[in-house]
Amino acid sequence: MNRDELADFLRIRRAHVTPAEVGLPGGDRRRTPGLRRQEVAQLAGMSIDYYIRLEQGRGPHPSRQVLNALARALMLSQDERAHLFHLAGQAVESPRIREDVPESLLHLLSFMEEVPAYVLDARYDIRAWNPLANALMGGLDSVTDETRNVIRWVFMSPDITKHFEDEEKSRFARASVADLRAAMGRYPDDRKLQALVTELLGLSPHFAELWSRHEVEIRRQQRKRVTHPVVGEIDVICQVMAVPDRDDLRLVLYTAEPGSPSHQALRDLRQLTLSS
Template structure:
């Protein structure tokens, strides 16, 4: 059980729920946003002293019943609820993150000739990709292993503006940090994830601000607009699919509407890749 992280999570999520959200009167001026501790305790059916001890990081090990009650009181989504259980030590221990990529997955992405595809691990390291993904993202083959990290690229790379508009970058950065927070909960003992978070907190104020929000949401599908210098703007659906029996790996596909300008742009990019 990670008492300090659990305490932080409860405090931050409490601040994001207003009395009106849960059918309570505002009750005059409030010094801080969100619910009061007493209101959370009341909604969860527990004593105020018990809840205060949880928020102070000195409470007992909460039962599954208590965690479910807190999740309802704080209006947590599915991913946030799972994260709460991870922090309280109630979820099954996650397997150690492995370095290998299954051969079947490598074969699959190589067969997807008209779809940019890559394999991403839990800490956002790119582990494998097909030629079209390399062409779309640019320069993957020439990077060192520790440079092929999407989190570092989004928050630290000076050339990201060439690929994403400000609004697109902001939306993706927020989703990536919320997803990384979920991964940190699923893999509490992974030092590589911990080291990445420590590094980014020191180097990127934007990352630090998003991390402090304590948003938790696993990436599954997201619309993206990517600008490529050779073929222009591509509107794609970024599909993120878990790899069976490997919750440390995910397959990421960029798909476009058949016959659309974006679909034609990807085909043009593939032709450029084959001719180079």
């Protein structure tokens, strides 16, 4: 059980729920941006003293019944609820991030000749990729395993301030941090993941600001724009698919609307890979 993280998560989520959302009167003299502690305790059916101790990181180990009640009171999403259970040490199992990629997944990548695809682990390290992903993302095979990390690329970029001026790129960065937060809840003992977060907190004010929000959301489908030096801008649909029996891995596919200029750009890029 991670008491400090649990306490931080409860405080931040409480501040994001308005009285009106849970059927309580607001009033003009409220000094709390969201719900009061007493209101959360009331909605969850527990004593105010018990809830205060949870928010102060000194409470007892909450049961699954208590966590379910808190999830309802704080109107948590499915991803946030799962994160709450992980922080409280109530996950069904304690998974770990592995370093290998199943051979069947490597075979699948090799057959996907017209779609850029790669395998991403919970730390945002790219573990495997096909030739088209290599061409689109600028030479994945030319960097070391330690630096082939998507979230580090985003927040350590010299153009990070300009990056956040773009709505789509800013949304991608925010979603990535929320997803990494979820990973920290699932893999609290992973030292490499802890080191990555510590590094980014120390080096990137943008990352630190997003991390402080304690937003939690598993990444799924998202649109993004990729600029390639030869074929130009490509608007892609970034589809993130879970790998069966491997919660620490996801298959990421970049597709485009059929018949669109971006679709043609991906085809042109494939021809470049075939001719090189």
